[in-house]
Amino acid sequence: VKNRLWLALRLLDLPLRSFPIHPVEQAVCVLENQKVIAANTISVKAGVRLGMDATTAHLLSGCITYQRDCKQEQEYLNQLADHLYRYTPYIQVYRSQRVSDSGFLLEISRCLKLFGGTLSLCEKIFSAVEDTPYSHGLAHTQEGAWLLSYDRYSISGTEDTSVFIERLNRIPIDRFFDWPDAVLAMQRTGFVSLADITQHIQSQSISSIKKRFGQNFARYLTNIFGIEQDFQQAALFDKPIEIYQPKTFFFETLQFDYPVMQIDQLHAPVEQMLQTLSEHLQKRKLACQRIEWQFFDIHQNSHCIRVHCAQAQNEWRLLYDLTLIQLASKQLPFAVDAMELICRDLQKRQDKNHSLNFYGEVSNNRSNDGLALIEGKLKARLGEHAIFKIRYQDSHVPEKSSPQVSVFTSSEQQLPPCHQTAPRPTWLFENAVPIKFQKQSLFWRGKLELLTDPERIENQWWDTPIMRDYYIARREDDLRLWVYQDLLSGGWFVQGVFSG
Amino acid sequence: MKSDKRNSTNPPSLEQLLQRGDIWRGQSKHVAPHTALETGHEDLNDGLLQRGWPLASLVEICQTGALNGPGYPGGHTSAVSQGEWLLLAPALRQLADGYTVLLNPPALPFAAGLIQMGIDLDRLLVVTTETKTDFLASFTELVRTDICVALLAWQPRPGLNYTELRKCQLACSNGKGVYFLFRPISVRQQSSPAAVRLRTQLHPTSMEIHIFKQKGSLNRADEKSIYLPLPEHWQPIAPHANLDRSIEKTAATILPLKRSQS
Numbered sequence: 001v002k003n004r005l006w007l008a009l010r011l012l013d014l015p016l017r018s019f020p021i022h023p024v025e026q027a028v029c030v031l032e033n034q035k036v037i038a039a040n041t042i043s044v045k046a047g048v049r050l051g052m053d054a055t056t057a058h059l060l061s062g063c064i065t066y067q068r069d070c071k072q073e074q075e076y077l078n079q080l081a082d083h084l085y086r087y088t089p090y091i092q093v094y095r096s097q098r099v100s101d102s103g104f105l106l107e108i109s110r111c112l113k114l115f116g117g118t119l120s121l122c123e124k125i126f127s128a129v130e131d132t133p134y135s136h137g138l139a140h141t142q143e144g145a146w147l148l149s150y151d152r153y154s155i156s157g158t159e160d161t162s163v164f165i166e167r168l169n170r171i172p173i174d175r176f177f178d179w180p181d182a183v184l185a186m187q188r189t190g191f192v193s194l195a196d197i198t199q200h201i202q203s204q205s206i207s208s209i210k211k212r213f214g215q216n217f218a219r220y221l222t223n224i225f226g227i228e229q230d231f232q233q234a235a236l237f238d239k240p241i242e243i244y245q246p247k248t249f250f251f252e253t254l255q256f257d258y259p260v261m262q263i264d265q266l267h268a269p270v271e272q273m274l275q276t277l278s279e280h281l282q283k284r285k286l287a288c289q290r291i292e293w294q295f296f297d298i299h300q301n302s303h304c305i306r307v308h309c310a311q312a313q314n315e316w317r318l319l320y321d322l323t324l325i326q327l328a329s330k331q332l333p334f335a336v337d338a339m340e341l342i343c344r345d346l347q348k349r350q351d352k353n354h355s356l357n358f359y360g361e362v363s364n365n366r367s368n369d370g371l372a373l374i375e376g377k378l379k380a381r382l383g384e385h386a387i388f389k390i391r392y393q394d395s396h397v398p399e400k401s402s403p404q405v406s407v408f409t410s411s412e413q414q415l416p417p418c419h420q421t422a423p424r425p426t427w428l429f430e431n432a433v434p435i436k437f438q439k440q441s442l443f444w445r446g447k448l449e450l451l452t453d454p455e456r457i458e459n460q461w462w463d464t465p466i467m468r469d470y471y472i473a474r475r476e477d478d479l480r481l482w483v484y485q486d487l488l489s490g491g492w493f494v495q496g497v498f499s500g
Numbered sequence: 501m502k503s504d505k506r507n508s509t510n511p512p513s514l515e516q517l518l519q520r521g522d523i524w525r526g527q528s529k530h531v532a533p534h535t536a537l538e539t540g541h542e543d544l545n546d547g548l549l550q551r552g553w554p555l556a557s558l559v560e561i562c563q564t565g566a567l568n569g570p571g572y573p574g575g576h577t578s579a580v581s582q583g584e585w586l587l588l589a590p591a592l593r594q595l596a597d598g599y600t601v602l603l604n605p606p607a608l609p610f611a612a613g614l615i616q617m618g619i620d621l622d623r624l625l626v627v628t629t630e631t632k633t634d635f636l637a638s639f640t641e642l643v644r645t646d647i648c649v650a651l652l653a654w655q656p657r658p659g660l661n662y663t664e665l666r667k668c669q670l671a672c673s674n675g676k677g678v679y680f681l682f683r684p685i686s687v688r689q690q691s692s693p694a695a696v697r698l699r700t701q702l703h704p705t706s707m708e709i710h711i712f713k714q715k716g717s718l719n720r721a722d723e724k725s726i727y728l729p730l731p732e733h734w735q736p737i738a739p740h741a742n743l744d745r746s747i748e749k750t751a752a753t754i755l756p757l758k759r760s761q762s
Contacts (some may be wrong), residue, residue, distance in 0.1 A: 412621075427567075
């Protein structure tokens with residue numbers, strides 16, 4: 001904790017950033033629960049204040065009002081975080097639970113050398129966010145840095161922990177916006193600033209605060225100063241700081257010299273762009289499962305094609321084949337002037353499982369890749385359920401013992417002893433076909449003769465009872481069929497064919 | 501550069517040509533090595549020129565045993581079945597790598613029956629198509645992929661014409677596996693570019709296989725058929741009288757109990 005240095009960036013008008021830009025002279029306010037939580041300069045000049053109700057704000061300034069859009073705010077924060085990732089990998093987004101304050105907490109102690117000291121690094125960070133009004137705070141703890149962002153201390157680069165503690169001591173306790181109940185209780189007891197709390201802790205220890213105001217609030221206070229709650233035994237390790245993971249994204253665009261009319265002419269650019277994607281993925285050990293093609297004509301009309309694979313790919317071949325299948329089946333509505341390849345949600349390639357090859361056997365990874373390729377192609381052409389495997393499922397009811405599964409699922413192949421010797425057909429009809437019963441004989445595309453004694457299958461007494469007597473029957477053309485008599489209805493059915 | 505050019509214009513020598521497996525050499529039964537998969541039936545191996553199912557060729561099997569009837573769900577295929585697993589399972593069991601693909605099977609493969617036959621379900625894929633165009637596209641796609649080492653395809657409805665069969669045969673010649681196409685017996689008289697054409701017919705105790713076309717051999721109409729015995733459990737069980745008699749026989753062999761000494 002001693003060596004850490006946190007820079008807080010509190011964004012002042014984030015709620016306003018989520019909405020379209022208006023002319024400078026237009027008053028704009030953002031509302032939450034019918035109260036103003038953000039207002040632009042014109043509105044403020046007209047007398048609008050934060051916390052004011054919507055009607056008053058409108059009467060004062062004639063402003064355009066918007067309801068707060070937290071999703072857009074988060075999107076904006078994500079974009080800015082990606083921007084700040086150039087300076088430090090330790091980025092945390094801070095969003096207050098009670099007020100509309102949001103911003104970033106950046107741990108910069110490990111990047112100082114690279115960027116030439118605190119002052120130089122902070123200047124670089126400030127220039128990166130100069131488009132957005134902000135206020136900053138610097139401290140040895142993240143909570144402390146956030147609280148100090150409400151004061152305007154300039155950064156000299158020589159600050160140390162004692163300076164930060166001294167600055168923190170001056171903070172009034174009503175700045176703990178996320179702890180309204182505790183703040184109220186403390187104010188009643190006579191606490192005004194953080195210095196009062198420090199003094200109390202030094203004279204009596206933190207445990208009295210913990211008892212009166214709760215453990216969570218006590219932990220918050222100790223976090224502000226970066227002191228240990230348990231003075232008897234200091235924590236062995238500091239809590240590690242999470243490393244920011246920027247969202248990975250691939251985008252490639254291509255402009256044609258002249259509008260392309262024929263799909264054949266798109267093959268080469270599609271291949272070229274997918275090869276670029278493949279190179280990008282392989283360099284970063286990433287894989288993608290879906291890509292998106294956007295085609296544009298000269299009038300900016302667009303047409304989108306989405307290509308999905310069953311498994312994440314980092315090779316271009318399958319994506320290329322699937323794209324061509326889609327292009328062949330769907331005609332483009334216009335002559336293409338430009339095209340874009342967009343790939344979101346890139347996954348880590350390492351997540352893919354490979355079985356260890358101890359005995360130097362031929363790896364089946366290649367065949368798995370080949371399977372993914374053919375599966376993807378056939379599914380794109382024939383539909384989702386056109387290619388499958390079957391597996392054995394322990395059930396006495398034949399139609400339930402052979403379910404269809406995905407081609408990537410491994411098939412259960414262990415028959416229970418009772419089914420190992422019982423004659424079973426190789427083909428099964430999904431729905432048993434009724435057999436005609438005439439003049440004491442059975443007919444299904446020919447006269448049937450029963451060859452064996454019945455094998456009774458009784459099951460599902462708890463649900464829809466099944467009671468059947470199964471026989472092997474020989475048709476006139478010597479084809480062997482698996483037929484049964486439903487003992488509940490008395491009807492006869494053919495359910496399978498013996499062919500081996 | 502010059503020498504390369506000269507080489508490329510040189511016609512191939514007769515020896516070079518004869519080394520190719522696909523040159524017809526009249527009545528000579530020369531075949532290129534490693535171009536067949538043993539059928540697992542000795543008599544059938546004897547009947548086939550390469551002593552096995554030819555690789556990278558279309559094998560057409562004409563069958564009776566129609567399954568299409570009113571109410572049959574797979575109405576888009578010419579669903580025929582006539583002991584195909586009995587005929588092909590021994591060969592398919594030899595394939596150590598790759599997948600066996602069933603294209604448009606006449607019904608759903610039944611896991612328990614196939615496990616009993618020794619078919620590896622983990623390497624068995626099923627592909628179903630609705631139209632003839634999809635069938636042809638899937639057939640050629642599957643044959644071209646390395647992972648498909650055996651393809652069992654049932655022709656769609658309406659049936660394939662000569663041009664479409666030729667497409668299938670051409671695709672097969674680029675592959676490396678064994679490729680079977682099941683068709684109804686009614687197409688037997690029609691021309692087909694398949695490398696091997698045979699007819700199967702079930703009898704009460706055997707399955708008859710008649711090879712009526714084989715690339716590289718002039719099959720005569722009077723050529724003998726091959727008969728494969730049917731599995732025992734396909735036979736009718738012995739009448740009750742016989743069962744009684746067999747019990748009597750075993751009863752006679754039972755030794756009388758020893759009397760106790762006391």
